[in-house]
Amino acid sequence: MTTLTSADSATAPEAPVGPPASGRRRGRSGVWRAFLSNRKANVGFGMFFVLLVMAVFPSLFTSVSDPTAPGKFMPRLTPSGGHLFGTTSLGQDIWALFVYGAREPLIIAVVAGGLATIVSVLVGVSAAYLGGIPDDIISFVTNVVLVIPTFPLVIVLSAYAGKPTLTIMIAVLVVTGWSYGANQMRAQALSLRNRDFLESARVRGERRSYIIVFEMLPTMISLIIANFLGAALYSVLAAAGLQFLGLGDPNSDSWGTMLYWADSQSALESGTAWWAILPAIGIAVLGVAFALMNYAFDEISNPALRPVRRQRGKKLASRLRPASAPASAIAGGGGRK
């Protein structure tokens, strides 16, 4: 039994109440409020925001407008007032390349992460909701995709695809990136499936589609957000890895591509180290931003993980377990029922 809040107190104390059962029971505003009050989330979001501004308004940060054009400046200039971080061996301004290079990773993160999350939700929720044989089939496929080593597959896929355009890269990332989330969504949806408020909606006479979209999904919102952040992180890292290996579009201006160029032009050894260092920092910061926000969401949805506070009532603890441990979501593999 949980603590009951004072019935008559108008402002409900946030702390001890709110059964954390399966974690995701907060209202939407609750998620947002918790997000705002989480330090990791703030730091992560701050980093993300700066990069976002840089990607959207690059001209605020540099006067060079076409940074990839070669031969604009003298090659291999050392950092100076004119060229904050020097120029590349192809005569490009490194800082400008970096500024404009923020755009593509962000697009990849948001689009690939978003699409992968959508697929995860669709697959996971429908598996859980359909149940029976369809569920068996869907979760088998999910598990297969989950087990197949992704990055080699990404490499092989993008090599097969021949032409490394942004679209193909995103497609490849989505194809390989949805399964983890789908598994989590399924687990969460399964634990929700027989929750009384969904049955209550059914008994109320709601349609199936309404229940899934308007009753089920909103309750999964923080898992979905966490998933999106995870998928975005995965996309950023995988895309940068691909580009670094030279499997991206070499003409694109993107941090991964920059690193690839820096690597192939021996930037570290030939006095243009910033050419490699800046994009490395960029990718790291973007990755860390997503990771911090993601972890913050873990804390939000599982209050036990929060820095100071502790988990409450023992009876609740037993109800809390199924959805809370992400690692165990995969644990059962195909055998989870």
Place this chain on the structure above:
Amino acid sequence: MSEPMTVLNSDREILLEVRDLRVEYATQNGPVEAVAGVDLTLAKGEFLGVVGESGCGKSTMLFGIAQLLNPPATVSGGEVLFKGENLVAMTAKSLNALRWRDFSVVMQSAMNALNPVHSIGRQFKDAIKAHARWPESQIKARSAEVLELVGIDPVHLKSFPHQLSGGMRQRAMIAMALLFTPDLIVMDEPTSALDVVAQRSLMAQIKELQKQLGFAVIFVTHDMSLVSHFSDRLMVMYAGQVVELGGTRAVFDAPAHPYSRGLLDAFPSIRGEVKRLTGIPGAPPNLGRPPSGCRFHPRCPVAMERCSVDVPELYLVDSVQARCLLHEPAAVSVEVES
């Protein structure tokens, strides 16, 4: 605060004495005092029932006594004298030496309180090994003995918790608590996960064992009727405080505190006439911001004006004590003699 409480059977030796125990939870909104100054004396072989609404601090008090609080809970004041030694001030090492030999704990849900990955026997062994160097055979023999005592076939020593039914697990827990025949067993709602029938039979068994082995019991529950037939004394808690303490029958027959009365009135009975019951209006207070004065006054049907101002203490009313200004002695606060 008043002096240590009356011991009903004053002829018996005092086993446990709790003085002004306070436990706080550190939360983001400041400390929450979940146990606010509990005093209590327990004699050898006595059965004390502790009742109260959910969240009133029963478990916290229990763990405060047993020194099993997890952060962010801490004992913020008071002392717990067990056989004359203050457990609160004791080092972890000497505390560990006392544990299980002298007092053991039975927890609410045996499913959670038994380690799911070890066999029952292994868990028994763990407990024994922490306190004694017995040969393997003696460990086995003792384990089997206590299991039989609670009516479980010793073959189940090899079983894992999930292979036992709820009732069996609960019994196994009790058996484990008996390994060293301690003087005190603290029980936190050991039956609330069970069915009425199972509940009843387990209660009977606990009582039986207690009579047989002579240990004292502190039994926490939120179901008043459950302890009504088994406990010698009853302690009613409300919002972290003891509101009434006395012989079980006495409390049931003539509850002195309006809260106890309310609780009793909220119990429909399967016998006697069906009359409309009222229950207690409102909900328990938020311990982070307890009401001023008497903590029960916002829900009290007989509250007076001064109840929201003056803080009541435990006053002796006949054979029981109650924390209610109604019973405040006219002039001086009660002097307690045993």
Place this chain on the structure above:
Amino acid sequence: SSTKHTSDSSSGGSTAASSAGGASTGNASYKQGGSLTIANEQGQTWPCSFNPYNSSFNQESLGFIYEPLIYVNILQDAKETPMLASGYQWNADKTQITFTIRDGVKWSDGQPLTADDVAYTYNLMKQTPALDDYSLWSAAGLTSVTASGSQVTMTFKQNAQVYFYTFATLVGIIPKHVWSTGDAAAHPDTWTDPNPVGSGPYTVKCTPNNMEYKANADYWQPGKPYVSTLEYPAYLDNGPANQDLASGKAQWGSQFITGIKSFYLNKSQDNHTWSPPVLNVSVIPNLDPSHKATSQLGVRQAIAYAIDKAKVSAIGEDGQEPPANQTGVITPTFDKYNDAAAIAAAGYDKPDLTKAAADLATAGYSPSNPLNLTMISIQGYTDWDASIAVIKQDLKPLGINITESSLTNQTYFDKLYKGDFDLAYGSEPSAGPSPYTELRAWLHSANTAPLGQSAAAGNFERYKNPAVDSLLDQYATAGTEDQQVSLIKQVGAHMLQDLPIIPVTESADWFQYNTKNFGGWPTADNPYAQPAAFNYPDNEQVLLHLYYKPAQ
């Protein structure tokens, strides 16, 4: 004493060089000693396979272990050096050639090398077509190879003069007694030849990380090679290889070093570089009429006029590959054939944006009516990517917008061969002893195919001009050098007129060398062989010249 040129020996005079090989250029002989490290990025560990027929790694055995009959130096006007053949003789119509196999040559296992071995080498290619890496038995028209005594006679269907370089220089001779038994005999094509037995200056011991070549004590040129050990570590990447070169840990480099001045040359005054160009890297327009823009002369002219080849060379290739010229003749390598005057007359000697704009206008394009074209290139060739970026910049003001499409190797070649592109950036795969080899590949209509079919032989742009065909055919049988030069210049004129391809930069044999402990390197002044370590069989010539200074 010097060997004879092919052209000289047309009458059938056989060469009879008494002393052979590199010794001809070196004056003294040196003491043996020293260990030299080769740094040449390989991108993988050594497979330790030395099958000389295997195009993937014959560069590890050819030149070091297996030798050709005659060495032909591309850089010195096809100067010949007799190796395993001490001489040869053509018949009158050049359909038959007879080699005299050198006496006293021993395989590294002690067995003598005979004419039988030579004949076996060629006949094995017939018997197992997969070994015939140069299509001698098909394209070159070889019909028989026979040995008698110390003579080996090869008979062809037609005049085989232009294939001399291929069969005499590129093929390494293998020992019959090894290859006719066991695994080798059963599957000569897939056999890995793990412990190669050859006649060359070195023998090898291989681990995946390093190949160690030891001087062949029985080598037929006494006293050679001078350097007793070669270390050839497997570099997986340019970076460490370059670093070893820069630090002097390795002395012989054969790959591109960006910023070579600061990174390599300035590190030590013993560090030198000389990268002789041998081929063109070109913008390849699709000439098929279905490609409206690129099949128009005006568009091609505009592109050719607009590209600042010097800038491409400077930025894209770090100045290490010189700008090319529109006739397609590599300079300075083939200077003899170069017609600088004609180039200047046509105005292709420097960029000319006015002419470019005018020509583009004739095709109906202008900045207000821009032309959008895609240029395919190979993924991973960053110097090309950079070059294309410069070209893009050059063409943009004209109203030609280039989109680079960087493709995987296989997709690129698939598209290139099938003609599925507007513009491609690329080069011919191999060089020959004169511009003829490259130009014929580019321009002869026999080398092309309709769109959608594979034109792998080299005419990717689908150029068809009977006049050029006939010029090239004449070259194949041309009797004198003057005739040949004149024919090439005429072909060059067509290049200037039709612009079937637009050469942008030349492509070079990368070469860096350290003179601290080792001497005898090929240089611009003494280009006795192509200098890259992987360039067989030229590498053998270099190996035979190198010596260890401290030992002297």
Place this chain on the structure above:
Amino acid sequence: MLKTVNLTRHFRIGGGFSSNNLHAVDEVNLTINRREIVALVGESGSGKSTIARLLAQVYKPTSGQILFEGKPLSSMHGRKAQLAYRSDVPMVFQDPFASLNPAYRVSHGIVRGLKLHRTDLSASQRLEEAERVVEAVGLNPAAEILQRYPYELSGGQRQRIGFAQALAYRPKLILADEPVSMLDVSIRIGLLNVMADLREAEGVSFLYITHDIASARYVSDRVMVMYGGHIVEAGPTESLLQEPKHPYTQLLLSAVPDPRAPLTVDVETAKAEPPKVVNPKPGCRFRDRCPMAEAICHEKTPVLQELAPKHEAACHVAQRAAAGVGV
């Protein structure tokens, strides 16, 4: 008003290819009349919730019929008829913490229900109506409560919101599945009172599911006792409690502690295994725990027989005894 005929529900368990059937509800015949509170009591796992869910059409019956106002539910096709039934027979769920969608304000469920079932109301009328029902269950101030999120309410308040939701449709029968089991005694009684008041004031019938016999006695007119998927005894509350016929009912009653009464005879330590009924053989399902079990109990499944006025029990022994008295 509502009647079931041989209502049966089996669950396939063990997944995949297993053919094990768990008989959660077997051949249940029950009736609920207008303005009547019927209590359904029984051990955990005896099939109480399953019955409620069958009636609420969350599960489909394996076999048997449910008749509502004389019409079988299986004949109700089309969304309209479905909605009509749902509006007449809403359900209140056991767990107050799980039955409200945490993502929405508490008004969501009530307003959605009104939108579906009372299409005549305008948006503002719907809000008014929502406030009315919330006040009806004793929550004040209604407007403010409706704007809260579930986690801002105490369990008792949530439970009452659940009731309010059911009330909003002006139902004829409320299926209440252990609506108070999670609540503290002091709050519990308040809700029971709300139920009783609703029956008086609005004439609503209830199926009140619980395993707390005392509370069943407090509100209900009739009690049905379930064991292992069967209804083993049913009858008017007082008659059933005073003279339990079935040994399980007797066991149950004797186990209920009553602080006001002196301790009754100690119960035999009965093995309290929850009745899981997988592929049952014929015979009484209580026989293994029954102190009076006879041979026949292992062979023939007893059926309900009226042993006293309106008081039925399914027990061979009791039936024989009654027959003996009768003859």
Place this chain on the structure above:
Amino acid sequence: MRYLLRRVGFFLLTLWAALTLNFFLPHFMPGSPINTLRAQTKGRVSDAQLEQILTSFGYKPHENIFEQYIHYFGNMLTGNWGVSLGSSLGTPVSKLIGQALPWTLGLVGFTTVLAFLLGSLIGTIAAWRRGGIVDSVLPSVFVITSALPYFVVGLFLILFMTIDNTWLPSSGNYDTSIVPGFSPGFVGSIVKYAALPALTLLITSIGGWVLTMRNNMITTLAEDYIRMGRAKGLSDRKVMLNYAARNAFLPNLSGFAMSIGFVLTGAILVEKIFNYPGLGYQLYNAVNSIDYPMMQTLFMLFTVAVLGALLICDLVTVWLDPRTRAKG
């Protein structure tokens, strides 16, 4: 038992699915290895001859796809993996893999296990000292390290460890001037050359384990049986290790198996950065040179590695966790 059978079934099904995918992918992609080979032979060889060469290397473009599928399956399972069609044309794939496998196993295998154990230990301690300074700093630090891309970490390590002070090599697997053998010099060289790549892998992968273990521990620590352990008077260490860590560790096991897939990612990137001649590098090369047999085999091996690890972890879990034995 049934649980295990199901897992084995899953193993086989997944293997089949992965192998099939592996087989069909190249067949639906444009182009063929012939073009690669053509480029490699510098265009001098006729199409017919190229096919000849490929055929003698075991590539059969004209066989009917079903037969190819059957052959492929047989070959994959029997270790008959054909010969490389890439830059090591003609070399048996098994030989190439044999050369690279020990390096990857040594470097990646060792670091992965080390990261897992070390991470779990740190996570255990952090959770046990809940609220301590360590616990308030560690999560953030490890969140950050776990989000760093391999190549970024590698790059910075190279930057700081090798350029300035040249004591740790940044490329290769051992000093080629040392003759391989069981000499201290050689072993030392291997360790020295492995230091940076291993550190890179360690830094990037340890964070994940710290965090999961910490989170699992926190959930576990809230369980009643932990309090029970303390109530029994067991020593802190015993409660932490035997009761909390052991139970919190169990779900990590299958996570560990799953992570092998991610580790391979690391292997590819790290081996590329540090020019470490392992399987990852080979995959990179195979992809660059469109070496079908090599790609297929590597991909198959990677899948088998993950599945094998999964199976082993399942076995261990079953052994350690009696609850799984009961699961159907």
